[in-house]
Amino acid sequence: MCPNCRAFITTSDRTCPYCHERVGPRAVERRDTGAVLGGLIPQARFTTSMILLINFGLFAATVLYSMRAGNSDALMSLDPRTLFDFGAKYRPAIVLGQWWRLVTAGFLHGGLFHILMNSWALFDLGAEVEELYGAHRLVLFYFVSSVFGFLASTFWSPVLSMGASAGIFGLIGAMIAVGVRHKSALGSAIRGLYLRWAIYGLLFGLLPFFRVDNAAHLGGLAAGFGVAYLAGMPRYETRWSERFWRLAAYGCMLLTAVSFLEMYLWFAASAQ
Numbered sequence: 053m054c055p056n057c058r059a060f061i062t063t064s065d066r067t068c069p070y071c072h073e074r075v076g077p078r079a080v081e082r083r084d085t086g087a088v089l090g091g092l093i094p095q096a097r098f099t100t101s102m103i104l105l106i107n108f109g110l111f112a113a114t115v116l117y118s119m120r121a122g123n124s125d126a127l128m129s130l131d132p133r134t135l136f137d138f139g140a141k142y143r144p145a146i147v148l149g150q151w152w153r154l155v156t157a158g159f160l161h162g163g164l165f166h167i168l169m170n171s172w173a174l175f176d177l178g179a180e181v182e183e184l185y186g187a188h189r190l191v192l193f194y195f196v197s198s199v200f201g202f203l204a205s206t207f208w209s210p211v212l213s214m215g216a217s218a219g220i221f222g223l224i225g226a227m228i229a230v231g232v233r234h235k236s237a238l239g240s241a242i243r244g245l246y247l248r249w250a251i252y253g254l255l256f257g258l259l260p261f262f263r264v265d266n267a268a269h270l271g272g273l274a275a276g277f278g279v280a281y282l283a284g285m286p287r288y289e290t291r292w293s294e295r296f297w298r299l300a301a302y303g304c305m306l307l308t309a310v311s312f313l314e315m316y317l318w319f320a321a322s323a324q
Contacts, residue, residue, distance in 0.1 A: 252295020
């Protein structure tokens with residue numbers, strides 16, 4: 053299917069015979085097709101799996117830190133001080149200049165149930181976005197959605213907040229953008245499916261016995277939709293627009309690394 057006009061073309065076509073747009077292999081086919089970890093990680097989920105690995109690594113670190121601080125129930129419920137020290141979103145701290153919390157908060161979780169629920173959604177949804185849009189756009193959508201989600205949360209509430217769900221809602225927004233951009237029966241079906249995902253997720257956040265940050269979810273959903281609508285599907289990889297989105301993804305990864313470095317330097321200074 054042509055990524056520009058969505059007409060059916062053959063696998064050997066390098067120029068769409070209908071819209072005359074240059075096309076290339078799918079994003080998933082441009083990767084090395086060799087097995088990752090002996091086939092344990094499917095290629096279509098490689099970047100998604102790396103995000104999950106970072107999340108679980110930080111969760112293990114926070115649990116150990118909390119246990120050493122005397123929290124015997126750290127596995128199921130981390131204490132607020134630990135989450136704050138590791139970079140959870142907290143409005144007073146962000147207002148004072150700790151901007152990096154808008155990034156680091158998206159990789160932290162408050163307990164085992166929290167990370168398992170988010171990981172379940174991210175594992176399936178991330179693979180769909182990664183195969184459809186490619187790894188670079190996945191990284192971009194996830195990062196921008198998470199940051200804008202916690203920015204919205206900062207304006208809405210001063211309390212601690214963290215979790216991958218802002219980025220997950222951004223990926224839902226990216227899938228909705230597919231249906232909005234492409235006026236077809238398939239596009240309508242995709243749009244309807246992921247709109248229901250978004251509605252169910254937001255309604256779940258209204259349940260009184262769950263402390264869910266719906267402001268972060270709405271901010272992530274809007275940001276994911278907006279960026280995905282602008283970026284569109286991957287085009288021929290030598291186009292300047294593809295280079296731009298690739299550089300934007302690398303910039304997001306660099307900013308994530310800088311944010312965690314800032315968190316570590318602040319943590320080390322505050323511990324003295």
